[in-house]
Amino acid sequence: MPKPSDILDRVLVLEMVRVTEAAAMAAAKLIGRGDEKAADAAAVEAMRRAFDTLQMDGTVVIGEGERDEAPMLFIGEKVGGAPGTGPKIDIALDPLEGTTITAKAGPNALAVLAAAEEGCLLNAPDVYMDKLAVGPGYPDGVIDLDKSVRENVEAVAKAKGVAPDEIIVCVLDRPRHETLIAELRAIGCGIQLIPDGDVAGVIATTDEDTTIDMYMGSGGAPEGVLAAAALRCVGGQFKGRLLFRNDDERGRAAKWGITDLNKQYDLKELAKGDCIFAATGVTDGSLLEGVKSLRRGVITTESVVMRASSGTVRWVKSEHQKD
Template sequence: MGRNSKAILDKTCPSRLGPSHSTAQPESGVNVSSQSTAKPVPSKVLDRVLVLEMVRVTEAAAIGAAKLIGRGDEKAADAAAVEAMRIAFNELYMDGTVVIGEGERDEAPMLYIGEKVGAAPDKGPKIDIALDPLEGTTITAKAGPNALAVLAAAEEGGLLNAPDVYMEKLAVGPGYAEGIIDLAKSVSENVKAVADAKGVAPCDITVCVLDRPRHADIIAELRGLGCGIHLIPDGDVAGVIAVTNEDTGIDLYMGTGGAPEGVLAAAALRCVGGQFKGRLLFRNEDEKARARKWGIEDLNKIYDLKELAKGDCIFAATGVTDGSLLKGVKVRKDGVMTTDSVVMRAASGTVRWVRGEHRNKH
């Protein structure tokens, strides 16, 4: 996926020696024509102006973090992104509530869960917001690929209030029959289902997996099938979204990562098509208690897109470092900073790619 991604291919797969089964996509790289779910009804709250204004928020966070790329200080990079994002949010005419943020109130100084943001409390449109000002703090500190500033927004009650626990994730891009992937099935069964739908062998399927020891069993099973594996060091929001872009060559995303990031990624897939399944994983009783506190009763429930991001929603992201989805922040010789962003809306299925030039940002 990025410069440091590891590609593992089974060279013995016969079909890998023949013509490629993939077809090039338009420059946008996102197929929005074949969606596996019906478009939601447009929200009167999420107007077009607000949709575009959300890009300003992720741009601000990305620029804030970019000044610390490669400096080896994860906390400083995250703090810079958080502060810049909060300032930008508070310039928007809305009554926003952070439902997924930097932690609970006693854990984070700003953009904590429950914090009100926006310039029009009690007057503007009521918006629920999921955010990650810097998705990939380690990536940024080490100048690696695929660090993003991301957010999702929906009408009040439109996003799952996911606790900060692990989530088992499974995602596939658009154009497949509903229900083609299932967390109740094995790795092999899901790979074979997608391969059959594409009319290829399982060894022609490429899967993105977060490079963690906990994924050893998944990786071993994929290797047994001869699949291509893209191991990413961090940033599983970008990893999930990669399944929507044929230019990446990624068919499936599998593995466990943060639940908040799962909601963010699900919101993106809700906008452009594709399928996502998520199941919360708990390591101890404290995490289960935290989930119940946020209104989650069925701790074993498998969530789909419509349950993670209901109705109309917005997803916006700006690249911090170069990646498979977006280019990172750059500084030109004249001092102008450039950003590469994407903003999507579920109701319209519209994807806008935004290149920004920013002066007086130093």
């Protein structure tokens, strides 16, 4: 039997970038065209084709929805070019994180995926998740979803050695966050509102150049697992709690083996063991440049690929012939 870390060695880390590049380039053809569904469908189809070139026996554990909701890349779908013979890999993916952003030519749209050894990524149902994240360098337990907004901000400020009103928090710009935003304003925090793309928002806490200290608010649970996988590679802390609006969503959780509906998940419970995170920019953003189509018949992409076991972060700039 191979060592656990050997399993992902069989799937070359940089091969995962080829998958996100393919999805990003397909989606980029629809930037600013106002058609979210078409952009998403193009990214999904391109990502699926790219997976089939990899020598692995992959299973989608975070995907575009369940089988009856998504024609491909649904939860439970098998991907990869070596079914039954290749290394067993669990995949979490979002072929186009920021469909609205892409349709409107906004910033921070990404094609993203995470890969881990079998059983190491949470099978999160397609529901909302309450999320709280900080970057590396803070003592363990500095954030906690059971604490108030003020208590979390004050704890991070104390650990950073600044006043609470010097903390900058990234929040999705949604009506559901009106109360959260009001609480942060009362503390005096700076708030970086983003229109979409909370995977990029969480990762921004790890980059000092963004000046973002914390991420707060609710968003999709699948995106929470993807963000947790990224933080596992580069450091940071993440807390997540699934949010259920009705019995149908609770039923989805039961289907995927989730029995404690109030559980607060830590980073390593969402993405444990060795894992890989890869992302390619679709539109320009704080993390990556978007896809560019140059006059000389070349398409350029910028990607990042990270690995938890080594802590390696690679930035990849690629040129692709249009044909």
